[in-house]
Amino acid sequence: MKERGQVAYFNHFILLGVIAGLVALLDFIGVITFPVGFFGVSSAFYIGAAFFTAFAIWFGLYGLLAIYIGLLIGAIIAGTFTIFAFVLALGNVFGAAVPMIVFKKGNLNIELKNTKDYIGYFISSTLGQSVLSGFWTIYGFSIFGIIPPEAINVALSGWVFGDIVVSLIIGIPLLKLVSPVIKRTSLYKKKFL
Amino acid sequence: MMKTIKTPTFIHYLDNDSIYSRLGFFFKFLIFIVISIFGLMSQNLFLNFLISFILFSLITLTGFTRARKSQLKGLLFPIILFSSFWLLLSRVEGGILIVAYPWGSFVTQRTLEMMFLAISKWFLILFSGLFFLIITSEEELIDFFNSLRFPRNFIYMVSIAFNTVGFAIRDLETIEHALLSRGFKLSGVVSRLKKMYHISSVSLLSNLNKIDTMNQSFVIMNDSKSKIYEQKLSLEIKINELTYEGKEKPTIKNLKFNIREGTVLGVYGKTGCGKTTILKTISGITPNIQPSKFKGSIKVNGEKASFEQIIDLISFGFQEAENQFIFNRVSREILSRLSTDLERENARKLIEYFGLKRIFSKSLRDISTGQRKAIALVLVLSRNKKLIILDEPTSNLDDEYKEKFLSYLKNIKKDKIIIIATHDKEIIKACNRFLFFDEDIGTWKYLKKFPQSFFKFSPSTKKYNQKFTQDLISFKNVSYKFPDNTLALKDATFDIKRGEIVGIVGKNGSGKTSLVNLMVKRMEPTKGNVEHHSKIEKIGFIHQEPQKQLFTNSIKNEIIFGSNKKYYLENELIEIMKKTELDRLGNEHPFFISRGQKQLLLISSILATRPDIIVMDEPFTGIDMNMSAKILKLISEIHKEYTPTIIMTDQNGEMIDNIITKKIILDRGMIKNN
Numbered sequence: 001m002k003e004r005g006q007v008a009y010f011n012h013f014i015l016l017g018v019i020a021g022l023v024a025l026l027d028f029i030g031v032i033t034f035p036v037g038f039f040g041v042s043s044a045f046y047i048g049a050a051f052f053t054a055f056a057i058w059f060g061l062y063g064l065l066a067i068y069i070g071l072l073i074g075a076i077i078a079g080t081f082t083i084f085a086f087v088l089a090l091g092n093v094f095g096a097a098v099p100m101i102v103f104k105k106g107n108l109n110i111e112l113k114n115t116k117d118y119i120g121y122f123i124s125s126t127l128g129q130s131v132l133s134g135f136w137t138i139y140g141f142s143i144f145g146i147i148p149p150e151a152i153n154v155a156l157s158g159w160v161f162g163d164i165v166v167s168l169i170i171g172i173p174l175l176k177l178v179s180p181v182i183k184r185t186s187l188y189k190k191k192f193l
Numbered sequence: 194m195m196k197t198i199k200t201p202t203f204i205h206y207l208d209n210d211s212i213y214s215r216l217g218f219f220f221k222f223l224i225f226i227v228i229s230i231f232g233l234m235s236q237n238l239f240l241n242f243l244i245s246f247i248l249f250s251l252i253t254l255t256g257f258t259r260a261r262k263s264q265l266k267g268l269l270f271p272i273i274l275f276s277s278f279w280l281l282l283s284r285v286e287g288g289i290l291i292v293a294y295p296w297g298s299f300v301t302q303r304t305l306e307m308m309f310l311a312i313s314k315w316f317l318i319l320f321s322g323l324f325f326l327i328i329t330s331e332e333e334l335i336d337f338f339n340s341l342r343f344p345r346n347f348i349y350m351v352s353i354a355f356n357t358v359g360f361a362i363r364d365l366e367t368i369e370h371a372l373l374s375r376g377f378k379l380s381g382v383v384s385r386l387k388k389m390y391h392i393s394s395v396s397l398l399s400n401l402n403k404i405d406t407m408n409q410s411f412v413i414m415n416d417s418k419s420k421i422y423e424q425k426l427s428l429e430i431k432i433n434e435l436t437y438e439g440k441e442k443p444t445i446k447n448l449k450f451n452i453r454e455g456t457v458l459g460v461y462g463k464t465g466c467g468k469t470t471i472l473k474t475i476s477g478i479t480p481n482i483q484p485s486k487f488k489g490s491i492k493v494n495g496e497k498a499s500f501e502q503i504i505d506l507i508s509f510g511f512q513e514a515e516n517q518f519i520f521n522r523v524s525r526e527i528l529s530r531l532s533t534d535l536e537r538e539n540a541r542k543l544i545e546y547f548g549l550k551r552i553f554s555k556s557l558r559d560i561s562t563g564q565r566k567a568i569a570l571v572l573v574l575s576r577n578k579k580l581i582i583l584d585e586p587t588s589n590l591d592d593e594y595k596e597k598f599l600s601y602l603k604n605i606k607k608d609k610i611i612i613i614a615t616h617d618k619e620i621i622k623a624c625n626r627f628l629f630f631d632e633d634i635g636t637w638k639y640l641k642k643f644p645q646s647f648f649k650f651s652p653s654t655k656k657y658n659q660k661f662t663q664d665l666i667s668f669k670n671v672s673y674k675f676p677d678n679t680l681a682l683k684d685a686t687f688d689i690k691r692g693e694i695v696g697i698v699g700k701n702g703s704g705k706t707s708l709v710n711l712m713v714k715r716m717e718p719t720k721g722n723v724e725h726h727s728k729i730e731k732i733g734f735i736h737q738e739p740q741k742q743l744f745t746n747s748i749k750n751e752i753i754f755g756s757n758k759k760y761y762l763e764n765e766l767i768e769i770m771k772k773t774e775l776d777r778l779g780n781e782h783p784f785f786i787s788r789g790q791k792q793l794l795l796i797s798s799i800l801a802t803r804p805d806i807i808v809m810d811e812p813f814t815g816i817d818m819n820m821s822a823k824i825l826k827l828i829s830e831i832h833k834e835y836t837p838t839i840i841m842t843d844q845n846g847e848m849i850d851n852i853i854t855k856k857i858i859l860d861r862g863m864i865k866n867n
Contacts, residue, residue: 014408017350018400021357025365026393047389051397073354076315083233083314084307146307169383170390177394177746178401181784184439186484187404 015187016066019055023070026051049133049163050171052092053125056100057110057175058182060189064100068093084144091136098128104192110179112172125171130163218333225325232317238306241313248320252327335528349519349529353407356521356557361396363558364741368392370715371742374734375754376802391744398784399740406516409478413509414530414576426506426579426610427453428475429492435474437785438484444470450628450639454579457606457623459643460614462630463817464789465778468614469512471628471637472582475612477503508578512585512788512815513738514562514569521556523549523568530572539575547571547597559675562737562811563589563701563844570598574605581611585788587620588814589737591700591844599623616789616817661690661854664726665806665838666712671721673707673862681707682862684721689855691727692836694828698846699859705842706737708859709808712840733804737811739791743783743798748775751783752798772827773797774820789815796824800831809841813848825852 026048055063071089102124103110108117138156141147147155182188228244235241326334338345372391378384428451435445444467452458460468473479477500480487490497493506511517520526527544531537544550547567552560557568566589573581587595595617602611602623613620621627627640666689673682681704689695689712699705710716711723713732736742745751752769770776773793778786783794792815799807807828813821829852832839843849846856858865 013346013350014353014404014411017353018357018404018407020350021354022361022397022400024354024358025361025396047386047393051393069351069354073351073358144307166386169386170393173390174394174397178397180746181398181401181782184785185401185405186482187401 012062015059015062016069019059019063019066020070020073023048023052023055023067024074027071027074046162047166047170048092049095049129050125050166050169050174052096053099053129053167053171054174054178056096057103058179058188060100060104060192062189062193064093064097067096084140084146088137088140088144091133091140094136095129095133098132099124100192102128104190110175110183112175112179118172121172121175122168125167126160126164129167130160134159134163216328218329218337221325221329222337225321228321228324229318232314232321235314235317236310238310238313241310241317245313245316245320248317248324252320252323331524331528335525338529352520356518357400357403359521359556359558360515361400364396364399365392367736367738368395368741370734371736372744374732374742374804375744375798376731395741395744399738402513402740402784403516405483406511406513407519409473409482410509410511410517411519412482413476413478413504413507414572424494425454427451427494428580428610429490429495430475431489431491432471432474433488434486435470435479435489436486437470437479438486439785445474445637448628448637452610452612452626454608454610455606456626457602457611457613458626458628459620459624460612460628461616461643462637463632464616464793464815464820465787466630466632468630469584469787472509472584472612472614476507476509476582478509503580506578506580508573508576508581510569510573510581510583510586512588514565514589515557517569517572518557518565521558523555523557523560524553526557526568527553527572527575531575533577535577536575539577540571543571543575543601546601547594561702561706563591563594566590567594567701574601579609581609583611583613583615585615585617585815586613587615587617589701589811589844591703593700595619616815618818659692659854661692663691665689665691665693665729667722667724667726668711669722669724671711671718671723673704673711673716674719680862682711682718682859685864687857687864689838689840691838692832693855694832694839694853695841695855695857696846696849696853697840697842697857697859698844698849699842700844702861703859704862705859706810707862708857709810709840709842713806713808729805731802731804731806733799733802733807735795735799735807735809735812737814739788739795740784742795743791746782747780748778748783748786748794749780751794752801754798769797769801772823774823787815789817789820792816793820793824797827800827803831803835804837806838806840809839811842811844813843818848821848825849828852 052067055067057063059066068089071092072085075085075089099121102108102120106120108120112118112121134156138147138152138159141155142149142152228248231244232241338348369388369392372388377388377391430448430450430452432445432448434443434447436443448471460471462468470479473483474487474489475491477491477498479485481500491503492498493502498506518526520529527540528537531540544553547570549564549567549571552564552568557565560568566586570583570586573583587598590598599619599622605611606623613624621643624643625641627643629638629640629644630636631638668685668687671682671685672680674680685708697705697708707716711718713729713734714723714725715734743751745754748770749766752766752775767776773796775790775794775797778790783791786794792812796809796812812824816824825848828839831837841849841853846853846858850856
């Protein structure tokens with residue numbers, strides 16, 4: 001139906017706009033409240049990490065795109081935007097893609113109903129999200145000369161540890177509380193798109 | 194195209210005969226793009242700052258200097274800024290000590306260079322953007338993007354993103370305050386993370402609400418061709434059953450009525466009876482946008498209408514005004530959402546009619562909730578449509594706006610169908626047909642005369658004879674000015690005694706919210722002194738937007754959340770839920786209940802925490818009068834039980850007059866009685 005197509009069209013760009021705005025806000029909070037990193041793409045106890053995972057699981061590829069746009073906007077608002085942010089922000093996007101793939105391909109329940117869902121979430125948000133985004137961003141910092149090579153290990157462990165804590169304390173209740181709401185709206189993407 | 198509203202984009206000093214007015218839009222845009230790309234790519238610190246300096250000088254020469262009447266003074270600021278940065282950069286080694294401190298040994302020379310390069314790029318892009326905006330008129334910009342579908346939507350998306358951040362940052366403080374008002378204790382890292390979780394998740398949920406409303410508003414209000422429906426309009430509405438996805442019971446069933454041009458239909462019923470659902474079904478929002486099962490038909494002039502046909506006919510005003518806005522400025526919102534000359538001309542007349550001219554260039558975040566509602570109404574009424582649907586149009590509006598709105602409706606109703614869902618008895622005057630939910634038999638009735646019994650209620654008849662003597666809060670010559678220098682409160686002097694019920698009454702923008710914020714020391718006065726005579730342990734604060742103050746996933750949990758009692762007795766909980774009729778909703782998620790029900794839930798939850806002071810900022814918005822009476826009774830019972838001090842604000846005081854022991858009337862920041 002023509003009108004349904006139109007509805008979907010607007011729905012997506014409004015979804016992208018609002019979620020990108022929220023990502024920017026989370027990025028802003030992360031940078032301002034825990035300024036342990038640089039250029040709007042790094043911070044220990046970065047609460048955005050838990051939300052990015054949830055956004056990717058709920059909104060699929062639209063969620064990933066919104067994370068990318070939001071991180072760039074967040075960096076602009078925090079005044080830390082550089083040309084490298086285009087590359088560095090991808091770390092969080094790829095990181096969030098891992099739980100998204102695990103949940104969608106593994107048919108896991110986004111409301112975390114059983115042990116399988118919890119294990120899937122834990123593994124994908126720690127090994128996947130935290131480690132992948134950490135490696136990408138911290139090595140990116142090093143390659144661009146923002147941090148010295150000898151600081152990589154410390155920065156990476158801080159990143160992964162912070163993300164794990166945030167994923168457990170914020171990510172789990174977030175999925176449990178908000179997923180039932182998302183599921184009942186037209187915003188939820190069962191598949192990737 | 195005839196430009197009806199001339200609005201310079203950024204600053205008001207762009208003359209029609211200035212050199213920039215003679216430049217074409219594309220030329221100006223090209224300058225902006227070239228400088229921005231240069232800014233993004235450039236690795237030359239000095240060049241970045243130099244171009245920034247030139248641009249900023251041009252900005253001040255064009256805009257600020259005219260305001261200050263002195264070019265020299267205007268140039269002073271960029272010169273100082275430029276010199277300070279250069280001084281800082283030339284002493285970069287010294288700078289390390291300051292900048293590197295939080296990061297310890299991880300900071301390298303390269304890091305600092307990167308940071309300064311980032312700052313220089315940021316300045317360059319910012320100033321090129323400002324310069325572009327200052328030399329471009331708003332119409333030029335909006336008409337350009339409106340003419341290109343993809344860039345327009347991309348710009349809208351970015352605007353929505355920035356607008357969301359702006360509103361969300363403003364809301365963070367409200368959500369945090371609401372959380373603390375519910376007795377949330379802050380100690381330790383886990384507690385802080387929990388707090389961040391609550392704040393972020395509530396922000397997320399209220400924004401999901403926003404996506405839904407914005408999407409519905411955008412689709413329904415998107416017809417830019419503004420087709421004028423020539424024929425006389427008649428509607429046949431038949432809703433056999435409407436069930437929202439995920440719900441078992443239908444929200445509306447067996448409703449059938451016909452209306453024709455000249456009808457103003459008032460939809461009345463208690464909170465949560467399905468008024469909004471009826472409006473959404475008539476407009477096709479359900480099931481076309483909001484997933485639901487619909488059995489029935491909407492016929493226009495005897496023929497079943499498609500959603501696209503209805504969109505061409507309709508102008509729809511949603512309950513929550515701010516959720517519909519795409520841009521952050523009033524002018525930008527109006528110009529972008531109204532694309533034809535006729536609509537813009539209508540908007541100009543309506544803005545003058547409602548007396549909103551003074552806020553036309555302001556940010557939507559900086560105006561009051563009532564003013565935002567009025568702007569949303571301007572948008573809806575400016576569109577030249579035959580079918581106007583309004584959901585609670587007068588909630589948050591003061592008597593003056595309301596009166597103007599009603600007389601405007603009388604003038605335009607002749608060749609339109611107007612459908613209004615409301616709790617407001619004033620609207621009855623403008624209606625000639627009624628759709629009324631009969632609570633006794635649980636069905637909708639289509640009536641020619643309004644059943645007056647609907648508004649027969651007794652708020653709380655008992656006036657307090659009790660004397661309150663112990664001083665609690667004293668205001669001495671208190672004034673408050675907003676950062677933009679607007680006066681919110683002037684020379685307020687009064688006392689509040691412990692145990693009093695204080696009513697603060699005033700129009701939109703009269704300073705009610707500022708006054709309550711000053712009372713509980715959420716804001717500091719710019720002049721004078723606010724004194725708390727004794728320690729206030731717990732303040733229960735009910736803000737104007739309930740969806741930003743609900744923290745759990747069920748009605749039961751929400752009432753328990755923050756309560757003093759560790760384990761709530763089941764029968765006590767049921768008692769509270771019964772008193773506010775929340776028990777009927779079962780264990781529904783607070784996100785999916787109506788706005789009025791959210792407000793009820795919030796009030797019940799705050800009362801359950803038994804605070805020393807209960808502050809309610811316009812608590813009865815969106816709640817029907819019978820329910821408001823029940824809430825007043827509940828407040829009265831709680832007051833008798835442990836005598837908390839209660840502070841309530843209201844537009845006209847009608848609802849609260851029978852319960853309050855002290856009334857403060859505000860008019861443009863001045864207290865009119867004491």
